[in-house]
Amino acid sequence: MIYPDEVKNEVRSQNDIVDVISGYLSLKKSGSNYMCCCPFHQEKTPSFSVSRQKQMFYCFGCQKGGDVITFVQEYEHVNFMEAMKILADRVGYKLPGIEMTREEKQKMDRKTKLREINTVAAGYFHFLLTKSERGKLGYTYYTEKRRFTDETIKNFGLGYADVYADDLYKYLKKRGYPDDLIRDTGLVGFSEKYGPQDKFWNRVMVPILDIQGKCIGFGGRVLGDAKPKYLNTQETELFDKSHNLFALNIARRSRRRGIILCEGYMDVITQHQAGFDNAVASLGTAFTQGQAEMIRRYTQEVYLAYDSDNAGTMAAKKAIALLQSLNMSQRVIDLSPYKDPDEFLAAEGAEAYEERIRNAVPGRIFEIRQIRKELRFDDPEEKAEFVRRAAEIIAGIEDVAKRSSYIEAVSKEYSLDQEVLRQEVTRIGLSGIKSRNKNDQAYGAGRDAPGESERGQPNFRQRQVSYSQNQAILLTWMVDRPELFQKLKVYISEEDFSGKAKEVAEKLYRQMEEKGEVQPAVIIGDYIEESDKSEVAGLLSQELPRELSFSSDTATVEKALTELVRKVKTEREDDAMKKKEGSMFEHARRKNEIQRLVVKL
Numbered sequence: 001m002i003y004p005d006e007v008k009n010e011v012r013s014q015n016d017i018v019d020v021i022s023g024y025l026s027l028k029k030s031g032s033n034y035m036c037c038c039p040f041h042q043e044k045t046p047s048f049s050v051s052r053q054k055q056m057f058y059c060f061g062c063q064k065g066g067d068v069i070t071f072v073q074e075y076e077h078v079n080f081m082e083a084m085k086i087l088a089d090r091v092g093y094k095l096p097g098i099e100m101t102r103e104e105k106q107k108m109d110r111k112t113k114l115r116e117i118n119t120v121a122a123g124y125f126h127f128l129l130t131k132s133e134r135g136k137l138g139y140t141y142y143t144e145k146r147r148f149t150d151e152t153i154k155n156f157g158l159g160y161a162d163v164y165a166d167d168l169y170k171y172l173k174k175r176g177y178p179d180d181l182i183r184d185t186g187l188v189g190f191s192e193k194y195g196p197q198d199k200f201w202n203r204v205m206v207p208i209l210d211i212q213g214k215c216i217g218f219g220g221r222v223l224g225d226a227k228p229k230y231l232n233t234q235e236t237e238l239f240d241k242s243h244n245l246f247a248l249n250i251a252r253r254s255r256r257r258g259i260i261l262c263e264g265y266m267d268v269i270t271q272h273q274a275g276f277d278n279a280v281a282s283l284g285t286a287f288t289q290g291q292a293e294m295i296r297r298y299t300q301e302v303y304l305a306y307d308s309d310n311a312g313t314m315a316a317k318k319a320i321a322l323l324q325s326l327n328m329s330q331r332v333i334d335l336s337p338y339k340d341p342d343e344f345l346a347a348e349g350a351e352a353y354e355e356r357i358r359n360a361v362p363g364r365i366f367e368i369r370q371i372r373k374e375l376r377f378d379d380p381e382e383k384a385e386f387v388r389r390a391a392e393i394i395a396g397i398e399d400v401a402k403r404s405s406y407i408e409a410v411s412k413e414y415s416l417d418q419e420v421l422r423q424e425v426t427r428i429g430l431s432g433i434k435s436r437n438k439n440d441q442a443y444g445a446g447r448d449a450p451g452e453s454e455r456g457q458p459n460f461r462q463r464q465v466s467y468s469q470n471q472a473i474l475l476t477w478m479v480d481r482p483e484l485f486q487k488l489k490v491y492i493s494e495e496d497f498s499g500k501a502k503e504v505a506e507k508l509y510r511q512m513e514e515k516g517e518v519q520p521a522v523i524i525g526d527y528i529e530e531s532d533k534s535e536v537a538g539l540l541s542q543e544l545p546r547e548l549s550f551s552s553d554t555a556t557v558e559k560a561l562t563e564l565v566r567k568v569k570t571e572r573e574d575d576a577m578k579k580k581e582g583s584m585f586e587h588a589r590r591k592n593e594i595q596r597l598v599v600k601l
């Protein structure tokens with residue numbers, strides 16, 4: 001691989017990091033930076049900062065950082081080449097042809113080809129639905145049974161798979177695609193006995209697009225009574241069911257509040273048609289953590305519109321628990337007396353649905369209502385059990401005021417003695433704290449210690465650093481105040497830094513020399529590994545002491561800098577002494593010299 005530096009720099013300079021990240025997250029100005037809650041770890045107070053001047057982002061919570069390209073890579077879950085493409089497309093920049101290793105090219109070509117075959121298949125299914133004689137069967141299903149308009153059919157690219165066993169296969173062959181690629185899309189199975197066999201036939205088809213709007217798989221509903229009623233593309237290298245959501249590519253741009261999570265594609269399409277274009281669905285499997293994390297990049301609020309039958313209720317409870325574990329808000333839309341959003345909208349219309357969304361109840365209230373349905377209040381044992389189980393749910397709320405208002409609301413709704421419920425909640429809460437404290441010791445205490453919630457984030461551990469905090473503060477100051485950097489060069493050189501800080505200092509000094517300016521993002525771009533990028537971003541994103549800030553007067557800055565430079569130099573000198581480089585006499589002389597050094601700007 002890789003693009004020459006000029007191309008990387010061009011793409012980077014045309015895509016201002018604040019503009020790009022603003023397209024994904026809502027940034028708030030804070031001093032000279034922009035802040036928001038980090039999309040890469042879970043938090044309630046913002047520690048994710050973006051600097052326009054440095055063209056860098058850095059999270060003080062999880063220590064992830066980098067330039068605009070890194071951000072797109074991490075956020076969109078794409079590789080470097082794909083991130084470059086997204087950013088180049090964003091500004092209409094044409095990337096030159098690139099040299100990739102054969103292996104890279106094959107892998108990239110393969111994925112592109114698999115998407116292409118899926119897209120071609122979607123086009124074919126759509127053609128059959130709208131133009132062919134037999135497709136009328138599917139068309140009638142969509143327009144009459146589902147009440148989809150032609151516009152909806154077009155927007156979602158809905159289709160029909162014919163009754164023949166190898167109809168699609170023949171079509172794809174005619175287009176020149178080889179058997180192995182066709183097989184790897186999951187659209188056609190090959191058996192020794194029967195030869196190539198289409199996976200989908202006699203079904204109405206729903207293409208499933210990834211977040212960038214590329215077709216990666218299908219859902220199909222059978223016409224008639226055959227089983228299974230709903231069939232999805234199997235998991236393939238393209239179709240990752242736990243990291244994609246149906247219609248999220250549209251919903252993420254919706255102006256509506258939150259995301260409506262449903263069970264089926266048809267429910268989603270019906271809702272979009274009725275104006276609720278923030279509806280999404282999981283891909284025929286249970287809602288996963290990966291999917292919840294995808295939603296969290298756009299919103300913290302999730303509305304559940306699951307079927308009101310038993311299976312739907314069970315699935316809703318699981319989704320609620322998952323969302324709670326990620327600190328996301330969850331509300332359940334009551335669809336009764338209808339089975340699903342589709343039935344509800346057909347019978348009551350969009351306005352009534354809007355009303356139900358407004359009245360959606362928090363997940364915990366929903367759970368308590370479910371428990372109530374299982375128990376008889378005329379039986380004192382069962383009523384006591386209800387209080388206990390309701391209290392268990394309420395005790396899980398951390399916020400004191402919130403917990404109290406739940407106690408109030410629940411005791412009112414079920415005519416319970418408020419004090420009894422409160423005592424029960426407190427009792428359960430106390431025993432919970434005891435067991436939680438035990439866990440804390442294992443992690444090392446502290447609110448932001450890498451505990452349960454951050455599990456699975458490999459970069460969360462405190463990094464082993466090869467430089468001192470003072471070095472990092474000094475470098476941060478240099479890139480914050482490049483106009484003063486020139487003057488500081490007299491007092492401190494690359495040699496005064498160590499490890500990664502030395503590498504970065506060398507690059508900074510060189511940039512200053514050659515270009516007369518510093519470009520931290522370019523330095524980050526020199527590194528390949530994500531962990532290196534984050535480390536460099538962290539190095540250049542230190543919180544500066546007040547004396548070194550823009551607002552301070554020159555004398556104060558000079559005094560603070562003098563101190564800082566002396567510390568950095570002394571640390572290096574002590575280090576050298578430990579390693580027994582040079583004579584003791586020399587060390588003593590140099591340390592004396594350092595103590596006499598005074599920075600003048």
Ligand SMILES: [Zn+2]
Pocket residue numbers: 038039040041048059060061062063064
């Ligand atoms: Zn973070």
